[in-house]
Amino acid sequence: MRIVFVGAGSVVFTRQLLHDILSFPELSDVEIVLYDIDLERLQVAAALAAGIAKAAGARPVLSATADRRAALVGADVVVNMIAVGGHSAIVTDFEIPAAAGVRQTIGDTLGIGGIFRALRTFPVLRDLAADMQQVCPEAWLLNYTNPMAMNIQYLTAIAPQLKVAGLCHSVYWTVRGLCDLIDVPFAEVDYLSAGVNHQAWILRWQHAGRDLYPALDAVIASYPEQARRVRVDMYRRLGFFPTETSEHSSEYVPWYLGRDSEISRLRIPVGSKLRSSAENLAVYDELRASLAAGRMPDTDWEDAAEYAPQVIHSLATDTPRTIQVTTANTGLITNLPAGAAVEVPAGVDRLGVHPRHVGALPAQLAALNRHFLSVVELVVAAAVEGDPRHIRHAAMSDPATAASLTVEQIWQLCDAMVVAHGEALPEPLRSAPLAAGVG
Structure with missing residues (x-):
């Protein structure tokens, strides 16, 4: 099975999903492709994925790329977690x-926030849907990106044949x-x-x-x-x-x-989102520094369901x-x-x-x-x-x-x-x- 993470640079969320996927013995050897347009974040996500796999005793086939179309070729599942504009x-x-x-x-x-978050996300969803219809038309698109209802209704309008589920x-x-x-x-x-x-x-x-x-x-x-x-x-x-x-x-x-x-x-x-978003940046910086120093962060997390x-x-x-x-x-x-x-x-x-x-x-x-x-x-x-x-x-x-x-x-x-x-x-x-x- 080939699983593609779109927006893998959202490393806090990526690490939880990777942990949960690799906790299933039947998925220990899946192929996981990490995609992001931010090369630094992509590099951090790749290092994190390798560390999580090692800690889990799993042997997935891991790769990372900034080429979305190449990432999607042959995908069975595409997990979308992009945050346009950060x-x-x-x-x-x-x-x-x-x-x-x-x-x-x-x-x-x-x-207002949800409206404009949707409007800047739609162009990326449009291009993602077009690529999927050409190179992996049978894949499931599992969307985590908000605003959920707007994104799913938009995808249904522009690509009704795509297999989409909002999670x-x-x-x-x-x-x-x-x-x-x-x-x-x-x-x-x-x-x-x-x-x-x-x-x-x-x-x-x-x-x-x-x-x-x-x-x-x-x-x-x-x-x-x-x-x-x-x-x-x-x-x-x-x-x-x-x-x-x-x-x-x-x-x-x-x-x-x-x-x-x-x-x-x-x-x-x-204004609570402003504070949590700033905190997420701090968590990312700490994670990047740990990985750069060769220290793998704690991976003994409770399953997040x-x-x-x-x-x-x-x-x-x-x-x-x-x-x-x-x-x-x-x-x-x-x-x-x-x-x-x-x-x-x-x-x-x-x-x-x-x-x-x-x-x-x-x-x-x-x-x-x-x-x-x-x-x-x-x-x-x-x-x-x-x-x-x-x-x-x-x-x-x-x-x-x-x-x-x-x-x-x-x-x-x-x-x-x-x-x-x-x-x-x-x-x-x-x-x-x-x-x-x-x-």
Whole structure:
């Protein structure tokens, strides 16, 4: 099996995936190709991969290249984890909106940050999809890059025949965390989650047939500080627990970030992604220095339960599994738009990833998801149609942005962001269109 890591220079994530893949004895001799356009990071990733393989007692065939097309030839699985623009682009995504009066916490999924992260990622996804269709058309593309829903919906629009699955561990860690909170073994619970990536919902959560939500209610009632979290607040009002962190969840609704009182009440860490991104740079620098000095960093990590290694193992061994995936809505969630990128359970085996039918979400949850997906649809339309007005339409539709700015301020902010990201955006989207009747 030939596995290609696209964006392998994201070495912190690369090392976890490599560790998890090589922990399976059946995958100890796979072929792994590391690809990145940053030659220094690629070199660090290659050294790290060799060290992880040695520590695991595995004998994979390892190579590294800055030639994407050559890397993809004959691939069976392509794992995408690119971050177009890196830390400097993240700084832009936060500082310009902040100056305009828009608060963000993570900025990688919805909102101004998510919109422009998608728009600078789409050209790379377009070229990746074109290469895959020519040199490895049967390969599975496993995408980790955010904004997940926008990226998967874009890929579905431009390359519908490509085999794509969006992977995110938020559902897994949400359920693990809830189980720890009420002291029930995670391995013994049954759960069902569906919605959209970073705004899905725990629809069923049971232990031996017993609904566990009443136990969660008791914990929240006993510890009032638990209520000072965005997703607990959302759960108490909506009736189902959201699957992403409070930082993430605060950005997808209009209720919280625009008000100082809510930021204080719910302890929302505005700008947290800026801090974590800077910390990741420091971790990378430390890792690079260690490898340059001939010291291999500690590889005795707990398995992270990432889905890509599990998918790869199932493809290779026909081991059946159930995971969460983001995929096109082909009647999977009946009260969300057809073709939209939704997150649902999926079976995995040697034939691939098989999304499962969920049915209708509770009306209040579907309403929020539809609002989320309206922004996704408009961002994808901007790129597919080459219409820069749709960037502004997406920002106008975004819940948190619309709650903070007037429509004229939104257009001005989008103009500033287009200028700041410049050539990273698709060429047709670099203009600044006037609103109807203006000028």
